[in-house]
Amino acid sequence: MEDASMRLTIDIIGRVVLDTDLHSQISGNELVSAFRHLMAWTPKIGRWNPFLNANPLRPVMTWWYTRKMDHYLRNVIDRRFASQRYTAPDNKSKHIVDLALDEYCSQNSRSAQTLAGPDKRFKKAVIDNMKTFLFAGHDTTSSLICYVYHLLQLHPQHLAKVRQEHDEIFGFDISKAPDMIKDNPQLLGRLPYTLAIIKETLRLYPPASTLRMGSEGITITSNGQTYPTKGFLVWVNNHALSRRADIFPSPDSFMPQRFLADAPAEIPRNAWRPFEKGPRNCIGQELALLELKILMVLSLREFSMQTVIEEWQKSYGNSAAVGKVDEVYGDKVYQILQSTAKPRYGMPMTVTRTAVPI
Ligand code: HEM
Known part of the structure; x- marks a missing residue:
């Protein structure tokens, strides 16, 4: 994928x-x-x-x-x-x-x-x-696409809900969606569940993070010890931040509902930062969200994706290793660092057409 x-x-x-x-x-x-x-x-x-x-x-x-x-x-x-x-x-x-x-x-x-x-x-x-x-503009967004498909096939109840949202906004005739988006792009702003899925995927699998120059009055405290930052580059470890239980309850669970308006717990301001914050934050974040929304509307109802690690291993002749794949956070296709954080094995998936446009 x-x-x-x-x-x-x-x-x-x-x-x-x-x-x-x-x-x-x-x-x-x-x-x-x-x-x-x-x-x-x-x-x-x-x-x-x-x-x-x-x-x-x-x-x-x-x-x-x-x-x-x-x-x-x-x-x-x-x-x-x-x-x-x-x-x-x-x-x-x-x-x-x-x-x-x-x-x-x-x-x-x-x-x-x-x-x-x-x-x-x-x-x-x-x-x-x-x-x-x-x-x-391409590397991070492609990784996000892979993990959206991966998480949705692992959580069919969320896939069903997002498909329902697309039916409600774009109707049951999936062939009409492209023209509807072209004629009325504002429709993409009426997809809260789709956006929640994208945000939750970015929380669990942030493709990038950033470095900031430390400065005089800024210190970092860890385990009771305070460290200066002046003269250091500080790496904002998005991955660790997104999985903190005090900020995101049940941090390893896929819970898009935490990003909905009526979410049970409020997410602290600035805690969700896959595009980072401040004057040098990601200039392409709106584009990335648009790309994802359009892609999800155009693909999720027509196709089913399935992550296939063992079949992938067999097809590459590595049958000895079948079933022996290591996991991180219970996931075999965890992120690995290749310039940005990419899905392991390139996210092997099968794609099946489940609905034919009318
Ligand atoms: C899921 C998609 C994306 C993610 C997670 C992402 C994330 C990030 C992050 C974390 C930074 C560092 C910001 C900072 O240091 O404060 C960044 C910078 C940047 N991003 Fe994105 N990005 C994404 C998509 C895009 C797209 C589609 C474009 C293209 C228009 C883009 C263009 C840039 C550029 C040019 C910078 C450098 C900004 C600067 O240094 O001022 N990104 N991005």
Whole structure:
């Protein structure tokens, strides 16, 4: 499931950032391929033995794939600049590349027509930011998709409730939902149970966390001992925070109802922070929630997902290990660190069509 969901989220972020169809769900793409190679060559975080990451080819391969990505993105920027689409006042584009070019023109207080093209320094800054968006905008969301499907197949009572919510808002004819969303996107704001499921999934399986610079008056107290933070980077361990029983009662249980308006216990302000807080919090959080809501509305009533660890092991010829998979919090497909927190084994799932659009 992880591969499929990653291809989907890459295509979405390609459209949002570059206004380009990257087609990674149906075929290959130069940018996506270079990006995936680059990821594969990134040293694995958390290895106790640094020699395991020592590969003399790594710097060369990293340089090569970075160069390929930069080349692709530079061409996109040049093409956008030449097309001057972003300057049309009545057709203000919201694609991130266009917003950057817009800003460039306004800062240079000249129209795009009079500029020969963005200078090298500016292009490098845009390319670096495009890469941040492309990475941050697909990797985390794809992991969230996997865990939403995984948790719902483990908890059929919640799956039934969310399907019922979709029937109520979009009617029983599932083929109508895409047009209804296009015509009236506000309908997505009327899905409290769907949102509660997304939030509870993010609580149990937060794909990312963050670091903050410590400072003078900020201390951390643990087991009666107080520690200064000045001069340190502080890691906000989202994973541990989300499973604290004093904040989230029955912390290891999947209980979407805790995020509903009539929830029995109030969640302390700022305790739920998968997108982090403050001025540098996740800029794409609204997009991520929208993606998930749309995907759930369009898929949950038509398909059934099933997580299949043992079948997956057998099909990969690892039958000796069948049934011997270790667990974390009672889950075999727990999160592992691969740049962000990803589902173990890539979340092997079968997908069955359970309803045919009328
Ligand atoms: C489930 C989905 C997502 C999760 C859990 C997530 C989580 C996070 C977290 C924890 C941070 C660090 C924020 C901080 O340090 O305060 C972050 C940063 C960021 N995210 Fe997301 N994110 C998600 C989806 C997205 C999407 C769809 C986009 C694309 C538009 C995106 C773009 C970014 C960017 C550009 C940053 C860096 C912001 C900065 O440094 O100012 N994220 N995200």
